[in-house]
Amino acid sequence: MLLGRAINLDMIDADVIYYPNFFSTKDADTYFNSLLKNLHWQQDSIIIYGKTHLQPRLTAFYASNKNRYKYSNIVMTPNPFTGDLLKIKDTIESELKINFTSCLANLYRDGKDSNGWHADNEKELGENPVIASVSLGAERVFHFKHKFNKEQKRSLTLQHGSLLLMKGKTQAYWLHQIPKTKKDIEKRINLTFRIIA
Numbered sequence: 001m002l003l004g005r006a007i008n009l010d011m012i013d014a015d016v017i018y019y020p021n022f023f024s025t026k027d028a029d030t031y032f033n034s035l036l037k038n039l040h041w042q043q044d045s046i047i048i049y050g051k052t053h054l055q056p057r058l059t060a061f062y063a064s065n066k067n068r069y070k071y072s073n074i075v076m077t078p079n080p081f082t083g084d085l086l087k088i089k090d091t092i093e094s095e096l097k098i099n100f101t102s103c104l105a106n107l108y109r110d111g112k113d114s115n116g117w118h119a120d121n122e123k124e125l126g127e128n129p130v131i132a133s134v135s136l137g138a139e140r141v142f143h144f145k146h147k148f149n150k151e152q153k154r155s156l157t158l159q160h161g162s163l164l165l166m167k168g169k170t171q172a173y174w175l176h177q178i179p180k181t182k183k184d185i186e187k188r189i190n191l192t193f194r195i196i197a
């Protein structure tokens, strides 16, 4: 199944659509196993208030161009897309009619791995970044909070084979995170397709 049900999160100052069953369970299983084995997973160090920490997850970066991606003092140099990533990218592009150049992949090894509050607003992503975010493996909770209006919050569970599309003003007005969880959970892979000029 492709696209399937589309849920507009109806957020103010944002444009976010969730496709819970973008990929079939069978395709999602196959991609998960293959990406887990074949991507160049690495654990980078980040500097927070002058102190060096290991990032609480593994990452890997792929692109069809040579453009690097800089965030949190990390500079990522792209690997060429793998066959799996190209297939996933092609599927998303033909369904959404949007073309992407790059993919930042995240591997959350267990519930202790996380992704802190941030917006994907680096200048190489352009004015209104379009980010198509694929979830594979264990379900994780995803939080949004408005940058200026404390009452505006959203929480959803990102399921295996789902796609979360963020565009428009989303990154200008909202932060998002994957919090840690005490639950005993398995690995999750996330692929964020982006346009990096």
Ligand SMILES: O=C(O)CCC(=O)C(=O)O
Pocket (backbone or CB within 6 Å): 104, 106, 115, 120, 133, 142, 158, 176, 178, 190, 192
């Ligand atoms: O793992 C996720 O669903 C979110 C990843 C994310 O926000 C990012 O890589 O910028």
Ligand SMILES: [Fe+2]
Pocket (backbone or CB within 6 Å): 118, 119, 120, 176
């Ligand atoms: Fe993000």
